[in-house]
Structures are given as structure tokens and as C-alpha cells.
Amino acid sequence: MLELHQFRHSAFCLKVRMVLQAKGLSFRTVEVTPGVGQVAVFRLSGQRQVPVLVDGEQVIADSSAIALHLNRREPDPALIPADPRQAAQVHLLEDWADSTLAMAGRSSLVQAAALDPELRVALLPDDLPDPVRSVMGVIPGGWVSNITELVNQKERTELLASLEQLAASVQASPWLVGDSLTLADIAVAAQLSLLRFPSSAGAALAGKGVPGLSDHPKLQPLFQWRDQLELKLMERTLEEV
Ligand SMILES: N[C@@H](CCC(=O)N[C@@H](CS)C(=O)NCC(=O)O)C(=O)O
Secondary structure: OEEEEEOOOOHHHHHHHHHHHHOOOOEEEEEOOOOOOHHHHHHHHOOOOOOEEEEOOEEEEOHHHHHHHHHHHOOOOOOOOOOHHHHHHHHHHHHHHHHHHHHHHHHHHHHHHHHOHHHHHHOOOOOOOHHHHHHHHHOOOOOOOOHHHOOOHHHHHHHHHHHHHHHHHHHHOOOOOOOOOOHHHHHHHHHHOOOEOOHHHOOOOOOOEOOOOOOOHHHHHHHHHHHHHHHHHHHHHHHHO
């Protein structure tokens, strides 16, 4: 059985779960505790970040490397198009999602959580005892340890412009590249979870996110596209069971 070592609310881990679902592969998740739990991740994979996939004897770190591994292991449906032009577009979009979108999404979410105790508590791991959760909720701005985490206005404007382009694209076609699901759709949809959590994030977080973006009228088609994609992938998993 495939084993995914993850943080539940990490967008990179969501990306891998979506690839596994698209391929109809069953897997089990191992929840890693941030900090202490990463020592075991290091022993397992030689580095401390999640996601890490264990496939029999093979241990693979990094969501892009895992996606490529799974695409080779289970070629159907192909998440990377055979056509080299489309394959290049998928690669570039995935790279944009994993770098620019991931960074802007993360800093926007940290900033939103610093201002909103309820969001802060909802982001904590489920297994924390209640007294700890309530203390974490009231520490004012305790989340923002570093001023570089704060998004500046220019970054926010550029992020919004890119997201508006994507919203227009998904209104024209549900697939960002070509005419079927690719890794580009999955990588973008996964990172959007930081801006507005999908229903798979659980009741405490679903629909919550970064004010000004999660509720931006021009971005609603994009979040609806993401929700539809998540539903399609969940149905695919149920069909396989
Ligand atoms: N390039 C990596 C990024 C993975 C990543 O940033 N993982 C974060 C969680 S979202 C992590 O493990 N952070 C803990 C740390 O850096 O110590 C990928 O695509 O998998």
C-alpha cells in the first residue's frame, strides 16, 4: 500500500493526494507533527519536508518528483500530455503554482491568520488538547514571527492579476492546458487551498481563507472550478473502491 507522509493542510500534500485520486490509486496517510515529527521524515527520506511518498522500497520526496513517479507507475490517465508544446505548458504552470502562487498564498494566509484568531485555531493540528488550542487562539499575532511573511501590496496586486487571468481561462475551458486533466490543473487547484480552503479541509476550515481574495467577486469562478475538480476526483476515487 502506498504511504503518504504529510501535513494535512499543506497545499503540496493536497497536490499529491489529488494525483493519487486522479490515478485511482489507494493509499494511506501518515500525519507528521510539524517540528518533532520531521526528525522521522529526515530519517526516512534524507530531508525534512513533506510530502514524502513510500512506494515499496522507494522513498520519494517533493510533490513534483512524486507526481512524475506516479505518472510513470500508473500511466492512465496521463497527467502530462504527449504533445511536447502542451507538456511544456503544463511544466511551466506547475512550476508557477509551486513557486510564485505557493509563496504568495502562504504569506497571504499567514497574514490573514495573524489577524483572525478563529482561522488560527482552525489551522492547528486536530490532535492538540483544547486548552492549548484556546491559548493559541488568543495570542495576538503570535503567528507572524517574521516581517518578511507579510505580503506587500505589489505582490497582492500581481497575485490578483494572475488569478483573474486563470478565472477567465477556466470559464472558457475546465482544463488549463489541452482538453483533459493535467498536472497543471492539479498544481494550481492545490495551491488555491491556501486562499480559500476546499471542503476536504474539514468543516472548521472549508470556505475560510484570505479576506479580499477568497470573497473577491472576480475570483469566484476560479474557486468554483477548484471545488468541481475536487468533487470529480473524489467521485473517481469512490468508483475505484
Ligand atoms: N518543493 C516541495 C515543497 C514542500 C514544502 O514546502 N513542504 C512544507 C509543507 S507545505 C514543509 O515540509 N515545511 C516544513 C519545513 O520546511 O521544515 C514540494 O513540492 O514538495
